[in-house]
Amino acid sequence: MAAAAPASPASFRTIDNLDCAGKRVLLRADLNVPVREGRITDLTRIERLAPTIRELADKGARVIVVSHFDRPKGKRVPEMSLAPVREAMSTVLGHPVHFAADCVGPEAETAVAALRDGEVLVLENTRYHAGEEANDPELSRALASLADLYVNDAFSAAHRAHASTEGVARHLPAHAGRLMQAELDALTLALENPERPVGAVIGGAKISTKLDLIGNILAKVDLLIIGGAMANTFLAAQGVDVGKSLQEADMHDTARAILAQAEARGCRILLPVDAVVAREFKAGAANETVGVDAVPADTMILDAGPLTVAKLAEEVARLRTLVWNGPLGAFEIAPFDVGTNTLARAVAELTKAGTLRSVAGGGDTVSALRHAGVAEQFSYVSTAGGAFLEWLEGKTLPGIQALTALRGIALPS
Numbered sequence: 276m277a278a279a280a281p282a283s284p285a286s287f288r289t290i291d292n293l294d295c296a297g298k299r300v301l302l303r304a305d306l307n308v309p310v311r312e313g314r315i316t317d318l319t320r321i322e323r324l325a326p327t328i329r330e331l332a333d334k335g336a337r338v339i340v341v342s343h344f345d346r347p348k349g350k351r352v353p354e355m356s357l358a359p360v361r362e363a364m365s366t367v368l369g370h371p372v373h374f375a376a377d378c379v380g381p382e383a384e385t386a387v388a389a390l391r392d393g394e395v396l397v398l399e400n401t402r403y404h405a406g407e408e409a410n411d412p413e414l415s416r417a418l419a420s421l422a423d424l425y426v427n428d429a430f431s432a433a434h435r436a437h438a439s440t441e442g443v444a445r446h447l448p449a450h451a452g453r454l455m456q457a458e459l460d461a462l463t464l465a466l467e468n469p470e471r472p473v474g475a476v477i478g479g480a481k482i483s484t485k486l487d488l489i490g491n492i493l494a495k496v497d498l499l500i501i502g503g504a505m506a507n508t509f510l511a512a513q514g515v516d517v518g519k520s521l522q523e524a525d526m527h528d529t530a531r532a533i534l535a536q537a538e539a540r541g542c543r544i545l546l547p548v549d550a551v552v553a554r555e556f557k558a559g560a561a562n563e564t565v566g567v568d569a570v571p572a573d574t575m576i577l578d579a580g581p582l583t584v585a586k587l588a589e590e591v592a593r594l595r596t597l598v599w600n601g602p603l604g605a606f607e608i609a610p611f612d613v614g615t616n617t618l619a620r621a622v623a624e625l626t627k628a629g630t631l632r633s634v635a636g637g638g639d640t641v642s643a644l645r646h647a648g649v650a651e652q653f654s655y656v657s658t659a660g661g662a663f664l665e666w667l668e669g670k671t672l673p674g675i676q677a678l679t680a681l682r683g684i685a686l687p688s
Contacts, residue, residue, distance in 0.1 A: 287678040290453070295335065298422075299421060300331050300337065300423070301421060303674075304428055305431045305432055310354075314359065323454050325367050331426065332394070341439050342429070343432070344400045348402070355403075361373070373396040375397070379421070383399075401418075407438045410438050411442070418438060425448065427455055430458040430675075433675050440674040441677045465598050474594045475498070475499050475599070476598070477601050478601025479602070487668035487670070493536060497594075498543050500587055506579075507520040507576055512531050513534075518576070519572070519574060520576040545587065548580070549566050550567055551576070564580045579615075588621040591631070592631075596632045599619075599622070619649050634655045636656065
C-alpha cells in the first residue's frame with residue numbers, strides 16, 4: 276500500500292498569524308472525556324486543548340468549541356451531554372465558559388450571537404445529530420454558518436470524515452490548532468522525515484490487525500522490533516514450538532512473507548530470544564524464564580525475557596528515532612510487565628539524554644508507558660488511538676486532508 280503524502284509544516288495552515296480579532300472561530304476539539312455521575316474524572320484532553328483556546332481568545336476571537344461525545348447515534352441522550360465540560364473548561368481556563376444546548380439551529384445561533392471578543396462557548400454534542408457521522412452536507416453548512424474561520428485541534432478524530440471534521444472545512448478557511456500542529460509535526464519527524472537510523476517497536480496480540488501498519492513501516496524503518504503475542508506467531512512460523520502461547524496459526528505464511536520482505540528492503544527484524552512463561556494467566560502466577568526454543572508444552576509466553584530486553588535496549592541505543600506501538604508482553608499484570616517497563620525506561624533515558632527522538636501512541640501503548648511511569652518522558656506520546664494507527668498505516672486521514680487542501684469556500688449570503 277502506498278504511503279500518504281506527509282503533512283509537513285509547510286502544507287497546512289496554523290494559527291501563527293491568524294487574524295481572528297472580532298471573528299467567530301469554530302474550534303473542533305476532542306472532548307470525549309471520561310465522565311462519572313455527571314463529573315469529569317480526567318481533565319487531560321481539556322488541558323491539552325487549553326493553549327489553543329487561550330491563544331485564540333487572547334487574539335480577540337469569539338471561540339466556539341464543537342465536539343462529539345460517546346455514541347448517542349443521532350439521539351439526545353442526557354448522559355452524553357457536553358454540559359459538564361463547560362464547568363471543567365472554566366476551571367482549566369480560569370474564566371467563565373458559555374454553553375449552548377445544541378450545536379446548530381436557533382439555540383446555537385443565539386448563543387453565538389451573544390458572544391463577545393475573547394469569550395468561549397461550548398456547543399452540545401455533535402452526535403446528537405445523525406448527520407454528524409454521515410458527514411451530511413446540510414449539517415456541515417449549518418455548523419459553518421456559525422463561524423468565520425475553522426480551526427481543527429482534534430487529531431484523534433481526524434480519521435473520520437464527519438461533518439465537524441471534514442465537511443465544515445469545505446466552507447471555511449481551515450487551520451490546525453496547536454495540539455493538531457504538535458501531533459503532525461511529531462509524526463512527520465518520526466516517519467516522514469526522521470533522523471536515521473530509525474526503528475519501530477510493534478507489539479500487540481495479532482498480526483492480522485496490523486498488516487497495513489507493518490507493510491507501511493517496513494518501507495520507512497531500519498529496524499523493526501516485534502513483541503507481544505505477535506512475536507509468537509513469527510516464532511511459530513519459523514518452526515519454534517511456543518507451547519500454549521497465543522498465536523495465529525493461519526498467519527504463518529504471512530509472517531514468513533513479512534520476514535522475506537523486510538530482508539529484501541534491508542530492514543532488520545528482531546524477535547525474542549528468551550521469554551517469561553507461565554501455566555496461568557494471572558497476576559503473580561508462578562513463572563520461569565526460558566529460551567524461545569525451550570518453551571514447555573504446557574506453558575504460554577507472557578513477556579519478553581531479560582536477554583531479549585537487554586538486546587533490544589542495546590539496539591535502540593544506536594537509533595536516532597523510535598516509533599512505538601504495542602507492548603512486549605502482558606503489561607497489565609505483574610510480573611509480566613517487566614519487559615515493557617524496562618525497555619520503556621531505557622527509551623526514556625535515551626530521550627532525556629537527547630540521543631533519541633521517541634514517538635509513541637495507541638491505547639495499550641499509552642497505558643503501558645503510564646504504567647512504566649515514563650509517558651511524560653518520551654518526545655511525544657499520542658493519545659489519538661485510531662487516528663495514530665491509521666497514520667502509521669499510511670492512510671490518508673480526512674480531517675488532515677481537509678487542512679492540507681487549504682480549502683475555504685465562502686458561504687452565500
